[in-house]
Amino acid sequence: MGEKPELPEERSLRSVLHPKTAEAIARHLELETVGQLLEYFPRRYLPRGELTRFADLTLGQDVSIISRILSVSTRRLHTRRGSIAEVTVTDQLAPEGTQAGRVDGGFGGRLDGLAASGMVPSDSPAPGNVMTLSFFNAWTASKDLAAGDHVMFSGMVNEFRGQLTLTNPHYAVLTDTGQAGAPGDEPDPSVAPLPVYPATAKYTTDRIAASVAVVLDTVDLRQCTDPVPEDLRTRHRLMTAPQAYEAIHRPRDEEEPHKALRYFRYREALVLQTVLARRAAVLDAQRTSPYPARPGGVREVFDTNLPFRLTDGQRRVGEEIAADISRESPMNRLLQGDVGSGKTLVALRAMLQVVDAGGQSAMLAPTEVLATQHFRSILDTLGPLAEDVGVVVLTSSTSAGAKRQALLDIASGAAGIVIGTHALLGDNVSFASLGLVVVDEQHRFGVRQRHSLAGSDGEPVHRLVMTATPIPRSVAMTVFGDLAVSVLDELPAGRQEVSTHVVSLADHPAWEGRLWQRAREEVDAGRQVFVVVPTIGDDAPTSAATGGYDAPDSPLQSVEGLNRKLASLPALAGTRLATLHGRMDGAEKAEVMNRMAAGKVDILVATTVIEVGVDIPNASLMIIMDADRLGISTLHQLRGRIGRGGLEGTCLLVTEQNSDGPSMPRLQAVASTRNGFELSTLDLEQRREGDILGDSQSGHRSALKNLSVLRHAKIIEQARSDARALVERDPDLIEAPDLLRAVREAGDQANTEYLYRG
Structure with missing residues (x-):
């Protein structure tokens, strides 16, 4: 069999653009393929019929602005050879009859050499609506720019003699006509928005737009992969991939970018949800040891001897967890509760249920102070029952003798509850029958650390992760459905605000x-x-x-x-x-x-x-x-x-x-x-979601390109439902090869290995 034909998105930009242009894009934007450039979306759009308000500019800001030229003057420099062109511009529109048109596709000059048809009004704008731009070695600017032109200038806002200005900005003249071609082929220049791309000082937004235009006109986008199956695209009234690329990069009106983003957001959500749905199917197929509640066991005695009444929330969440660990499917649950809501007590009751059924539980704490505090608190809470359960603590500061005894008790099964720090993750720690892992303050542990403890022979274990304020990643994973969630939303008696x-x-x-x-x-x-x-x-x-x-x-x-x-x-x-x-x-x-x-x-x-x-x-x-x-x-x-x-x-x-x-x-x-979920939502807004499928915790670099788990929850929920139904019907995605390809790229082993360990 011959080699598979190269997909359009895999083509090198060198095969489509001029080699020097492709080299510049690779150097300045780190984009090398057609697909990468097509996925490099504008960050905003400038309305062609409006000028950019100078009052909105700030010193040091990199901007792309549309303004109208009032005058162009050139003079010789006194201190060195050369000349300077001073271009006076305004953010006020020209009189009726002036039009702004299509952006120049080249580097700086006017498209097809056509001048704008606007005329300079006789009444001068107010001083605050005027800015003077300076061009050194000014022959090109003085030739290209004329009074009445509407021009997009790109550069950094600086200051000269107390006034904001741009020095040697890049420019593209907007004209009242489109490119040469049949009437109706181009967007209406009076309404088509002007895309503004994330640019650099040496590779400006109009140069990016020009390169994208060449790709759109040269490459047959109908041959590109489209991960959204046709039936889902029809059901949700989404654009096709070629339509979406055209609309996001060359919109005909201000509505088209929104319609394109609907497609791209749904596509991204569907791919991620399909990754998770396939992993969930793997987890559902896994089996672990069940630990059903035992009548008359240690947990029942413990509950009877409690000197206080459990809150309704503690009882409800306890029943959810008890049911989970009674099954053969591994539990993977997040327990969220404000500080002092009694999460540790809920976890202790679950650990006692596992002990009753002949298993062991491990509690991971992020610090020695907390591990030691948990150890003493659990001993005090259990009272005489602690001897029957067997409770040990293991930290890096545990003495050599105590550590040897703890390791023996863990390996023999004499220790029913083991509390420790990262020291529990060492290769020398061997459990006899580990059944439940409780991770306290889960954001202090990396993904692989949280999932490194396993049962005998690598058998998956039940997992309970606890936090008082979910970090952004945890909230994101909750929205994406990776974790079952239990919430303690009331404080025990005696706790004060x-x-x-x-x-x-x-x-x-x-x-x-x-x-x-x-x-x-x-x-x-x-x-x-x-x-x-x-x-x-x-x-x-x-x-x-x-x-x-x-x-x-x-x-x-x-x-x-x-x-x-x-x-x-x-x-x-x-x-x-x-x-x-x-x-x-x-x-x-x-x-x-x-x-x-x-x-x-x-x-x-x-x-x-x-x-x-x-x-x-x-x-x-x-x-x-x-x-x-x-x-x-x-x-x-x-x-x-x-x-x-x-x-x-x-x-x-x-x-x-x-x-x-x-x-x-x-x-x-x-x-x-005091609401932890409200605060985590604010944290999520400020710090982003983190790496949904990987190890990143900080959230500063979100793996999501077009989605926000806060703003697009409905899209995510719809994609989750679609992905689960699709995977249930077609687990190997035989009927959706483009989606399978995208899933493999998004969910490679390096990014999603931990999902297998749930």
Whole structure:
């Protein structure tokens, strides 16, 4: 058999464009194939009948603007050889009868040498509506540009003599006619929007448009692959792929780009949903050991001895999880609940059910402080039952002797519940019959770390991941249907609301002294205080210092520096201060937390190491310095450390920014709600979705090109339904070869390996 013919989208741009043009596109835009250029969409469209408002321009901004030329003058330079052309432009439209037309397809000159037909009005525009552009070595500009022309200029906004200007901008004259050709072949020049592409200083938007036009006119787009099957395209009234490419790059009116984006968004959602649907089919076919509830077992005794009543949410979620782990299909569930909503208790009851059925459970915690806290809390909660269950902890700081015994208990099955940090992921840890993995604060672990623990002989295990504020990726995966979701939406009895306030020291410098007076008042009332700062020492910022957000250049507060300052304040004289940070070894951290829990520390100055799991019921006040440097999830977690023992809590978000600062909306949002999903939605809006199919957690580089999980949820839901029905009917996608090809490209082993491990 001969080789398969090359698809149009696989063709090199060198085979379609002039070699120098193709080389420039590869160098400046990193695009090398026809498909890559076709998928390089405009970022916006300029209405041809409107001019760009100069009032909207800002210094240093890269812009593409449409304006009308008032005059062109050329003069010799006094200080060096050459000449300068000064082009005066306005953002006011010409009198009735002037038309703006089609963008020039070449580099700078007027299309076909035709001049615009507009005329300069006799009444001059107001000064604020006029800008003077400068062109050095000006022969070309003075030849191409004339009064009355409508021109698209591209360049960086700079300043000269107090006025905004563009220097040597790239330009393309808009004319009142289209390219040569049969009447009606071209879009109406009076209404066709002008695409503006993501461009560079050396490869401007009109040059990109010209190259795209050549591709559209040369390549037979009907031969391109179209992942959307015809029946789905017809059902949803979508464009074909060739129609969509034409409409996105050369729209005839302002509606066409929207129709094209409907196709491209649905196509993207369908491909991703089909990847997930095929993986879900694989997971559904997998089998693991079931762990049904046993009457009279440890969990039933535990429930009977609880000194309080489970909340309705804890009972409902507990039943969902109990049903999941009773089945042979592996559970893959997200448990979301605000800090203090009782997630750990729900997880403990599930782990006890597994122990009753002869299995083991592992709880992964991101820090030693949290792992140790979970260990002690579970021992206290179980009481005498702990001996029957067998509870061990394993961290990097566990002593050699204790580690040997823990590993033996894990391997023999004597340990029914194993709590640990990343140390549990080591090759030397071998479980006898691992049945359930609980991942606490799941965003602290990479995808493969979360899925590295497996049962005997690699058998999949049931998984429960817990978080108080889902990170953007988790919200995205929830919308995309990869995880079953349980929500704890009520606080247990005894938990108090925490009032949160933003304190701007820029607006109110005197409030800094009041901060420490408030701390003293809490201490005098017999309560305890957390003070959180983003760094350890004056010369050592931590990785959490910016929380994924841009930070200003002012120095950060540090544990060491602030502790020295507080020790010297008369307002805090006699208070017992302590510090806690990530550089301390496990024994030091444990000693500090033991003193804090015993009430022997009044004010604990710490980094975000206390973010999760720390339970000090007597703590009623938290002061977070440089709060603008921390992310939404971190702030939400931190304030959950107070108000845990029946005392009302107060959290103060302290910032050096003024009320108009860039981080203020984020801080005010945290202050206004305790709802974790609301905050994660805001986080998602600001940080994007992350890599839907891969390992990326930060969200700064979204794998989604045209989709937003917030704005396009209906499209995603429709694509999910279509993909599941399609895969159920045709698991191998024999009837949809183009979709299969796209699925293989999107869901290669490197990106979706973890989905097999669910």
